Amino acid sequence: MSAPRPESRLTGVLHLRALTKRYGDLTALDGVSFDVAPGRVTGLLGANGAGKTTTMRAILGLVRLDEGDLRWNDDPIDRATRLRFGYLPEQRGVYPKMKVGEQVTYFGELHGMSRPDARRSAAELLDLVGLADRSDDMVEALSHGNQQRVQLAVSLVHRPSLLVLDEPFSGLDPLGVDAMSDALIRVAGEGAAVVLSSHQLELVEDVAEDVVMLAAGRVVRAGAVDTVRSSARANRLEVELDEPVNGSTPLPIGASIVDAVGNRLVIEVDDATTAHQVLGAFGERRLRSFRFEPATLAEVFKEAVSL
Amino acid sequence: MTARRTILLVARREILERVRSRAFIVSTIFTLVLVAAFIVIPALLSGDDEPTAVGVTGAAAEELEDRIVALAPLFEIEVDIEAVTAAEIDQRLTDGDLDVVVSVDEIVVFDDLGDATGALLSTAAADVRRGDAPAPEQLELRRVSTADPDEDDRRQVMAFVSTFILLLVVNAYGATLMTGVLEEKSTRVVEVVLSAVPARWLLAGKLLGLGVLGLGQVLLIAATGGLTSLLVGDVELPGGFAVLLAAVVLWFVLGYAFYATGYAVAGSVVSRMEDAQAALTPVSTAVMGSYLLTVFVVLQNPASTASQILTLLPPIAPLAVPARLALDEIAVWEFALAAVLTMATIVGLVRLGGRLYSGSILSTGGRVSWRDAWSRAEL
Numbered sequence: 001m002s003a004p005r006p007e008s009r010l011t012g013v014l015h016l017r018a019l020t021k022r023y024g025d026l027t028a029l030d031g032v033s034f035d036v037a038p039g040r041v042t043g044l045l046g047a048n049g050a051g052k053t054t055t056m057r058a059i060l061g062l063v064r065l066d067e068g069d070l071r072w073n074d075d076p077i078d079r080a081t082r083l084r085f086g087y088l089p090e091q092r093g094v095y096p097k098m099k100v101g102e103q104v105t106y107f108g109e110l111h112g113m114s115r116p117d118a119r120r121s122a123a124e125l126l127d128l129v130g131l132a133d134r135s136d137d138m139v140e141a142l143s144h145g146n147q148q149r150v151q152l153a154v155s156l157v158h159r160p161s162l163l164v165l166d167e168p169f170s171g172l173d174p175l176g177v178d179a180m181s182d183a184l185i186r187v188a189g190e191g192a193a194v195v196l197s198s199h200q201l202e203l204v205e206d207v208a209e210d211v212v213m214l215a216a217g218r219v220v221r222a223g224a225v226d227t228v229r230s231s232a233r234a235n236r237l238e239v240e241l242d243e244p245v246n247g248s249t250p251l252p253i254g255a256s257i258v259d260a261v262g263n264r265l266v267i268e269v270d271d272a273t274t275a276h277q278v279l280g281a282f283g284e285r286r287l288r289s290f291r292f293e294p295a296t297l298a299e300v301f302k303e304a305v306s307l
Numbered sequence: 308m309t310a311r312r313t314i315l316l317v318a319r320r321e322i323l324e325r326v327r328s329r330a331f332i333v334s335t336i337f338t339l340v341l342v343a344a345f346i347v348i349p350a351l352l353s354g355d356d357e358p359t360a361v362g363v364t365g366a367a368a369e370e371l372e373d374r375i376v377a378l379a380p381l382f383e384i385e386v387d388i389e390a391v392t393a394a395e396i397d398q399r400l401t402d403g404d405l406d407v408v409v410s411v412d413e414i415v416v417f418d419d420l421g422d423a424t425g426a427l428l429s430t431a432a433a434d435v436r437r438g439d440a441p442a443p444e445q446l447e448l449r450r451v452s453t454a455d456p457d458e459d460d461r462r463q464v465m466a467f468v469s470t471f472i473l474l475l476v477v478n479a480y481g482a483t484l485m486t487g488v489l490e491e492k493s494t495r496v497v498e499v500v501l502s503a504v505p506a507r508w509l510l511a512g513k514l515l516g517l518g519v520l521g522l523g524q525v526l527l528i529a530a531t532g533g534l535t536s537l538l539v540g541d542v543e544l545p546g547g548f549a550v551l552l553a554a555v556v557l558w559f560v561l562g563y564a565f566y567a568t569g570y571a572v573a574g575s576v577v578s579r580m581e582d583a584q585a586a587l588t589p590v591s592t593a594v595m596g597s598y599l600l601t602v603f604v605v606l607q608n609p610a611s612t613a614s615q616i617l618t619l620l621p622p623i624a625p626l627a628v629p630a631r632l633a634l635d636e637i638a639v640w641e642f643a644l645a646a647v648l649t650m651a652t653i654v655g656l657v658r659l660g661g662r663l664y665s666g667s668i669l670s671t672g673g674r675v676s677w678r679d680a681w682s683r684a685e686l
Contacts, residue, residue, distance in 0.1 A: 060502040062669055064683070079505070087502040093495030097324055109316050110503045154499060 011038035012073040019068035030217035043208030044197040050214040052197035086160030101135035111158035125153040165196040220304040232295035234268040317512020358385035365410035374431040382427040413447040466633035480521040481570035488574030506665030562625025568660025601626040609636035621652040
């Protein structure tokens with residue numbers, strides 16, 4: 001891969017303030033506010049219909065908001081600013097009857113690059129995603145997975161300051177997920193602000209540093225991943241015994257079994273109770289292993305949504 | 308990033324994608340071959356092998372007949388000869404079952420006579436009149452027809468052909484535009500494009516790209532038509548053929564611009580090809596209606612008041628004006644007024660179409676109503 005050119009990115013913070021969007025009786029966004037910081041990956045999490053896609057389309061100017069304000073470094077977002085945004089929509093879309101290299105170059109030019117610059121950048125990116133030798137092939141001749149890589153190259157060709165990806169992991173195999181995560185972490189490392197949406201919360205845990213949780217068009221949790229995880233009212237204790245679990249173990253107040261399979265127990269432990277107190281309840285029984293950790297994003301999300 | 312550069316980028320992509328496709332190349336060549344064949348084949352057919360039907364009349368009819376038969380091989384002309392009475396000459400010529408009637412005093416034709424036939428008949432008539440003496444003297448030539456029916460026929464054909472070509476090309480490029488809009492929408496690539504480009508610029512680029520492509524094709528057709536006519540040679544072109552070609556090109560541009568936004572909007576309000584035909588109904592009805600009115604009203608009676616009114620209506624003008632021009636039945640002021648009215652309407656339609664397009668292009672699922680498309684537009 002050729003060296004990235006971080007100097008070509010202009011970094012900035014994206015501010016979303018009280019975005020509201022109604023479709024008839026349905027309120028898709030109900031006062032959504034959060035920031036997307038440069039050099040970091042922000043995960044936008046939520047169930048289907050929570051408002052993730054509408055939020056992203058609003059950032060790209062594809063949705064007219066009923067209320068609210070989008071700002072880039074405190075400035076209103078105009079067309080010139082938006083040309084520095086990159087977008088990978090959930091429903092992937094590329095021109096099927098166009099050559100791979102020309103396609104990526106074309107989108108570079110649409111974002112204001114000169115043709116030579118766009119060509120150079122396209123070649124670099126196709127090299128990066130492993131399609132350098134397919135540059136002269138028609139997009140429709142590529143496999144589905146390779147078309148996704150073209151899509152990623154399209155969203156990155158103009159070295160965006162803000163990269164918006166709607167469900168970037170959907171439809172990818174595990175290797176594809178790893179490659180996508182690496183690419184996003186690298187882009188953020190070059191200084192871009194990256195925001196991605198996903199309903200697969202465990203995937204986001206690995207790549208995102210900040211998360212925003214959406215439910216029914218509202219932000220229910222937001223912040224750094226560690227902060228959000230430790231914000232849960234309950235921690236999580238996983239215990240493995242050397243014999244099958246029977247339900248009779250008397251746990252202290254503040255701890256409750258949420259799952260018991262074979263020798264394993266998952267126990268929710270509230271903030272006032274320590275792991276030590278809970279483990280003491282097992283008395284003489286031998287513990288094969290135990291793990292005490294903050295709740296996962298998925299658990300935080302369930303807790304937040306059940307409010 | 309200026310509007311101009313963006314629109315040109317979009318237009319360039321549209322042109323390149325089409326020009327490189329095999330289907331486009333094949334259909335273009337096919338069209339040109341068709342146009343050339345349309346001109347060459349009638350010319351070949353009319354370079355006839357049929358004998359010239361000659362009537363002989365007057366007191367010396369029998370002598371004349373013998374002389375013509377004797378001379379015909381020298382002039383390399385085949386003739387069928389029969390005797391006719393003076394009373395039936397005009398009728399037989401008008402009906403077309405005789406090409407020419409000759410007596411010792413005159414040659415009677417419907418409208419025109421080939422040079423070789425003329426020489427043969429005058430030589431024969433002179434021989435009969437003066438015995439064996441050579442006869443340089445010309446006979447009197449009388450025409451039965453007051454009009455020039457061949458010229459009229461040719462003009463009718465030209466009018467019909469130019470109307471038909473305009474219908475074909477406007478329809479073809481409109482349909483291509485509609486399919487392109489729908490493809491961008493159904494592959495969702497339009498979302499990525501619109502994250503960088505305002506909808507109106509995208510539409511403008513697509514209209515421009517396909518318009519340039521269509522114009523190129525019309526010019527090719529016109530050039531092929533003109534060139535083939537010249538090469539074939541014995542096809543007589545109606546007066547003002549070059550002017551007609553120029554007018555066809557101009558009215559293609561106007562006709563395309565008039566209808567194209569309609570096709571584009573039809574493509575943008577639906578998400579599936581199956582629904583596109585229904586959405587296109589208002590546009591295709593207007594196109595076909597204009598064509599039928601042109602063929603059945605304007606071509607039949609180009610000077611009538613109805614034709615004059617139809618000529619000035621913007622949806623019909625692109626077909627009716629070239630048709631009337633081909634028939635040599637249009638006044639300069641009518642041509643100019645029709646062009647101005649059409650252009651003014653185009654400005655309004657493009658604005659309306661741009662608004663409907665931008666209001667519907669990002670919608671998914673079912674068909675967007677015109678009202679929703681109108682009220683959602685402001686991207």
